[in-house]
Ligand SMILES: Nc1ncnc2c1ncn2[C@@H]1O[C@H](COP(=O)(O)OP(=O)(O)OP(=O)(O)O)[C@@H](O)[C@H]1O
């Protein structure tokens with residue numbers, strides 16, 4: 001078994017930080033007196049960790065979980081590019097069963113952590129809308145590229161700063177993003193003009209909205225058109241987050257407080 005133990009010590013050698021993902025108290029206690037920095041990454045700080053990074057969602061996918069943990073730790077200046085971190089996580093249900101070594105680099109830092117944690121809408125709602133946008137970007141609508149604009153959170157104010165382009169197919173319905181049927185509907189309606197408005201809790205308030213925010217002084221990258229400009233500007237006038245899929249370059253972008261906070265190529269996601 002010597003080679004196994006050797007491999008394990010290689011994995012943890014010279015680590016700059018240890019990230020414990022949702023550890024039990026007793027497991028966390030074992031790290032108390034070590035000399036490597038210990039960061040607990042979990043939905044809640046149940047273990048009273050000194051250094052804690054909130055995981056906005058449990059994330060079944062371990063790679064996503066680790067990516068979010070590292071990005072959250074970067075946002076809190078706990079780790080930075082070039083650091084070697086050791087992540088201890090649970091992949092199956094049996095407690096901390098995995099050790100994963102990661103070299104932190106700037107490409108891990110997409111802005112998505114901030115988007116999930118610091119938006120007014122619930123993190124799961126942001127995730128669900130984000131996933132619809134990514135899927136639409138990957139598959140398009142019947143093979144053709146489509147664009148889409150989702151304005152998430154602070155829906156009352158967003159409705160006040162916009163007007164209908166046509167009848168609202170979601171008028172009397174009580175449907176929520178994340179529901180598979182609804183995701184199909186959103187993709188179907190993405191051919192239509194205007195924006196989707198989604199509430200903090202994920203209710204689809206409207207499709208076909210023409211946004212009329214004040215766009216003066218909104219500074220977004222040159223080359224982006226009216227969809228992106230209105231999507232960005234509405235997040236300055238209201239407490240919403242916009243998630244925009246571009247029909248012309250295929251990228252998914254997010255805007256908060258009038259600024260671009262995330263840019264992702266769906267093909268690479
Ligand atoms: N103020 C607005 N509110 C809601 N939707 C809008 C608004 N302005 C434009 N759109 C939508 O965006 C679509 C594309 O517009 P435009 O090409 O100017 O945007 P863009 O930022 O270049 O987006 P893309 O990269 O997808 O082309 C329009 O057909 C319309 O559906």
Ligand SMILES: [Mn+2]
Nearest residue numbers: 224225226248
């Ligand atoms: Mn365009």
